[in-house]
Amino acid sequence: MGCAASVAIGRKKKKNIPLVSIFVPPMRVPAQSDLQRTLKGLIPKDLADRIGSLRNQIVLVAEDTGGSAIPELHRALEEYLSLLVGLTKNEHGLQELVEFKWKNLDGGRQEVCIANSLFELLSVVHMMALLTLNEANSMLIPEDYSNSCERAVSADNMRNAVDLLLKAAGYLEFSVRDVLVRLPPHIKTCLPKDLHEGVLEATYIQALGQGTEMQLCLAVQSPNATLSVKRRLACEQLTYFGQAHYCLSSFNDNHGYGKKHRLFIKWKYLEAKAAAYYFHGLILDKGTEPTSHISAVCCFLASEELLTESKKACLSFCLAVPTNRAPPPWGVMKHLNKKIPETASRKSQMYGYLLSQEKDLQILPDLPEFQLTLKPDEYELPEIDASWDREKWEIPGQMLKEHLKGYEDEIDATQ
Numbered sequence: 001m002g003c004a005a006s007v008a009i010g011r012k013k014k015k016n017i018p019l020v021s022i023f024v025p026p027m028r029v030p031a032q033s034d035l036q037r038t039l040k041g042l043i044p045k046d047l048a049d050r051i052g053s054l055r056n057q058i059v060l061v062a063e064d065t066g067g068s069a070i071p072e073l074h075r076a077l078e079e080y081l082s083l084l085v086g087l088t089k090n091e092h093g094l095q096e097l098v099e100f101k102w103k104n105l106d107g108g109r110q111e112v113c114i115a116n117s118l119f120e121l122l123s124v125v126h127m128m129a130l131l132t133l134n135e136a137n138s139m140l141i142p143e144d145y146s147n148s149c150e151r152a153v154s155a156d157n158m159r160n161a162v163d164l165l166l167k168a169a170g171y172l173e174f175s176v177r178d179v180l181v182r183l184p185p186h187i188k189t190c191l192p193k194d195l196h197e198g199v200l201e202a203t204y205i206q207a208l209g210q211g212t213e214m215q216l217c218l219a220v221q222s223p224n225a226t227l228s229v230k231r232r233l234a235c236e237q238l239t240y241f242g243q244a245h246y247c248l249s250s251f252n253d254n255h256g257y258g259k260k261h262r263l264f265i266k267w268k269y270l271e272a273k274a275a276a277y278y279f280h281g282l283i284l285d286k287g288t289e290p291t292s293h294i295s296a297v298c299c300f301l302a303s304e305e306l307l308t309e310s311k312k313a314c315l316s317f318c319l320a321v322p323t324n325r326a327p328p329p330w331g332v333m334k335h336l337n338k339k340i341p342e343t344a345s346r347k348s349q350m351y352g353y354l355l356s357q358e359k360d361l362q363i364l365p366d367l368p369e370f371q372l373t374l375k376p377d378e379y380e381l382p383e384i385d386a387s388w389d390r391e392k393w394e395i396p397g398q399m400l401k402e403h404l405k406g407y408e409d410e411i412d413a414t415q
Contacts, residue, residue, distance in 0.1 A: 019325045020318075021140035022165070022210055023264040024133045025194045025203065026257055028123065029062040030055055031101035031111055038098050047083070047387045054080045067105055070131050077128050078382055084124065085381055086388035087117035102192075116187050122179045122195060125379075129171035133207065136164035151330040155221065158214040158331075165211040170377035172204035193253050199261070202247035206265060208374045209240030213268070215374075216275065217331035231279035232370050238276050239372060241269040256321065263317040270310035271333055276367050277303040278340050284365070285347065293351045298364045300344040307340050 035052035042048075058076050061069050087094050100120040103111040114120075139161040140153050180188075180197055193199060216233040219225035244265050253259070281299030284292050318326045329337050348355070 017323060017325055019141050019327055020137065020264075021327065022133055022137040022161075023206065023261060024130055024137060025199075025261070027062075027067045027105040027130050027134075028102050028112075028127065028192065028194075029067070029105050030059050030123075031103045032056060032059050033099070033101050035098065039094075042094060042097065043086075043092075044387070044393055047086075050387070051080075051083045051087075054083065062105060067131065067134065070135050073131055074128060077124055081121070081124055082382040082385040083387070084117065084121055085384045088121055089384075089388075092388070092390075112190070112192055114187060114190055116183065118179060118183050119187060119191070122175055122183070122191075125171050125175050125179065126195060126200075129168045129175070129203075132164050132168035132171065136161045136168065136207075136210075139164065151328045151334075153217075153330060155218055158217055162211045162214045165207040165214070166374065166377045167379075169204040169207040169211075170379040172200050172207070173376040174379040176200050176204075193251075193258060196251060198247045198251040199253075199258075202244040202261070202265070204376060205240055205244040205247060206268075208372075208376065209237050209244060209268065209272070211374050212237040212240060213272070213332070220332045220335050227279055227283050231276065231283060231368070234272055234276035234279050235367055235370050236372055236374075238269065238272040238367070239369070240374075241265055241272055245269060260317065260320045260322070263313065263320050267310060267313035267317050270306050270313050274303045274306035274310055274340065275332060275336055277306065277364075278336060278343070280365070280367055281343070281347075290354050293347075294354055295363075295365045297344075297347050297351050297355060300340070300347050302364050303340050304344040307336065 033052075033055070035055060036045075036048045039048035039051065054076065058073065058080060061072055061076065065072075067073070086092060087098065089095075095117050096115050098117060098120075099113050099115040100117070100123070101111055101113045102123050139157040142151060175195075176197055180195075180200070183191075188196075194203075212233055216230065216237060219230050219233055245262075248262055248265065251258070254262070277299045281296040281303065284299060285296035287293070287296075315326065318324050
């Protein structure tokens with residue numbers, strides 16, 4: 001038993017062009033399967049029935065709601081995990097006996113089938129992470145954005161989005177640290193692209209970067225936040241997106257969502273760098289030496305150029321398939337879209353005489369480095385369900401006999 005992939009043609013849906021604040025990879029959901037039959041004779045019938053019926057329940061809810069029933073799906077997935085953990089235990093000897101099928105929730109309905117319970121565990125935790133990212137995205141999107149040129153997000157929604165981003169990052173970090181490393185090499189080669197290590201790492205680091213972006217938005221709105229705090233947050237955001245880009249650099253996927261993911265990170269990286277140089281310039285400009293003012297102007301001019309490049313990167317991201325709406329400026333970038341050009345123009349004129357006299361000093365200063373603040377939430381699997389207590393299982397020999405008989409019947413039916 002190994003892995004396989006297939007493509008099934010689904011019904012066409014009305015095209016919806018979404019507005020994106022937080023990049024979320026395509027949702028993958030379990031495909032209908034008869035796990036009860038596969039597990040027959042290997043574990044007690046009531047346990048097999050619970051595993052199969054709960055998994056099929058997740059399938060139905062995800063398909064009926066398009067993945068929008070987030071609380072209901074989270075509860076079902078957590079309950080399913082407590083049962084699934086038993087299939088991953090080496091002492092039960094079931095890790096590679098069951099094939100698990102998953103499919104994309106939208107688009108071409110591409111399916112992947114892998115006979116390994118750790119793959120199922122990885123897919124379930126990954127689905128929980130994507131549901132959480134979707135929930136965070138919904139916090140930052142107005143309910144009716146069809147004709148909206150202005151976009152306002154409340155401070156409470158931004159704080160809630162930060163909490164959700166840290167939670168999603170925790171799921172993804174757990175996937176890399178505790179699940180992916182346990183998969184054998186031949187299974188790793190069969191994994192969908194978004195379950196590869198570099199993509200998982202980039203996605204959770206990106207979530208931390210966007211959490212920092214929300215914190216910067218809150219700082220810009222706060223009269224008590226100092227320039228030093230704003231600069232530190234912008235620099236941290238820049239570091240996160242730089243790390244996320246590095247994680248994707250070793251993964252060669254320049255098509256579809258892989259390409260779109262790269263473009264999103266590039267866009268956010270340029271925005272963060274523009275913000276970092278703007279706030280760094282404001283701090284340098286408080287100095288009394290001519291060199292401080294020259295360095296500040298260099299920062300403002302660099303910030304203006306980066307802002308222009310970030311707008312181009314945003315457009316490239318929106319036009320990349322699958323397309324999405326170009327977001328109206330909001331949060332810190334709404335503030336900086338106005339402030340950066342104004343400040344760059346005003347300070348260039350103010351210190352024009354210094355720039356003409358001290359051309360050798362027109363060097364863009366390095367940005368300061370800061371220790372990163374945000375960390376993923378710690379995630380732990382739920383405790384294994386009590387049904388896996390083998391001492392309570394009845395007639396294991398008879399169960400195995402039934403399983404072997406069922407397997408022989410399947411062979412006879414194919415001959």
